[in-house]
Amino acid sequence: MRVVVVGAGLGGLAAAIAVERAGHEVVVCERAPRPRETGAGIGLLPNGVLALDELGVGAEVRTMAMAVPGPAGMRDRRGRLLLATDQDAVTRRVGAPVVVAARRWLHQLLSAALPEGTVRTGVDVLAVTGGAGFAGSTGGASLAGSAGGAGFAGSAGGAGFAGSAGGAGFAGSAGGAGFAGSA
Secondary structure, three states: OEEEEEOOOHHHHHHHHHHHHOOOEEEEEEOOOOOOOOOOEEEEOHHHHHHHHHOOOHHHHHOOEOOOOOOEEEEOOOOOEEEEEOHHHHHHHHOOOOEEEEHHHHHHHHHHOOOOOOEEEOOOOOEEEOOOEEEOOOOOOOOEOOOOOOEEOOOOOOOEEEEOOOOEEEEEOHHHOEEEEEO
8 A cells, every 4th residue: 555644744754654664655745845853852751762662763762761860740930840750660660761852863763764765855735636645746746545545635734644544544743743553
């Protein structure tokens, strides 16, 4: 099956890796003329690290894990602790650490996990047609969907939802966030 993911942010790339690892052909359409990721850093809770394990990049992400001195948690605007967690206990119970990484580094790691040519930049997805493909591209690309009722959707903002027949769903949203799931 051929699956199209709209948006090459962290969520879109993670979704594309999941699709590719499931044995499907995947194309990622990104509106920007070149790959980019903005923002200083991202905190990944243990369940996020476990998800990255499933994508085959967890070991590299774990190298970024760092101990949090003292109780970690939420603080009010004056710095008073409102909710504390014992990060060592969480790591032992869940089986993964809390990781803080540079967004650009994580974006590059996810990009490198995809086959060359998977991400196509400079492609605006403008419309969705039928249930088996998508149309519309100011970047000169036009991709056909697979038979069997798979649908692909996107927005002019370069992010959207790509769904496939057979119970798998993949999402990327504006700002690069998203998720991957399968039934």
